[in-house]
Amino acid sequence: MIPQQQTSLSEQELLRIMQKMNELLPNLSCPMCKNSDFVIAEGYFNNPLQFKLPDLSIGGRSIPTIGIICQNCGFVSQHALKTINLLPQNLK
Numbered sequence: 001m002i003p004q005q006q007t008s009l010s011e012q013e014l015l016r017i018m019q020k021m022n023e024l025l026p027n028l029s030c031p032m033c034k035n036s037d038f039v040i041a042e043g044y045f046n047n048p049l050q051f052k053l054p055d056l057s058i059g060g061r062s063i064p065t066i067g068i069i070c071q072n073c074g075f076v077s078q079h080a081l082k083t084i085n086l087l088p089q090n091l092k
C-alpha cells in the first residue's frame with residue numbers, strides 16, 4: 001500500500017504559524033503594493049543550498065521556510081523556520 005502523502009499543513013501548524021507571524025509582524029504591509037491582507041502558504045518551502053554551480057543538488061542542506069502571500073499582488077515573503085523558532089521537531 002502506498003503511504004498517503006500529506007498535501008497541506010495541519011490546522012495546528014497553520015495556527016502556530018499565524019500566531020508567530022502576527023507576533024513578529026504586527027503591522028505587516030506588502031513591500032510591493034502596500035496591501036495588508038496576506039495568507040499563509042498551505043505548505044513549507046524547502047530551499048536546497050547549492051555549493052557548486054551550475055550543478056543542482058537536492059537532498060542536502062536546505063533552508064526550510066514558510067511563505068506568506070499578498071492577497072493583492074501575489075508577492076511571496078519567505079521566512080526561515082529555524083530563525084522564527086518554528087522548525088518541526090523532526091528537523092531540529
Ligand SMILES: [Zn+2]
Pocket residue numbers: 030031032033034035070071072073074075
Ligand atoms: Zn502586494
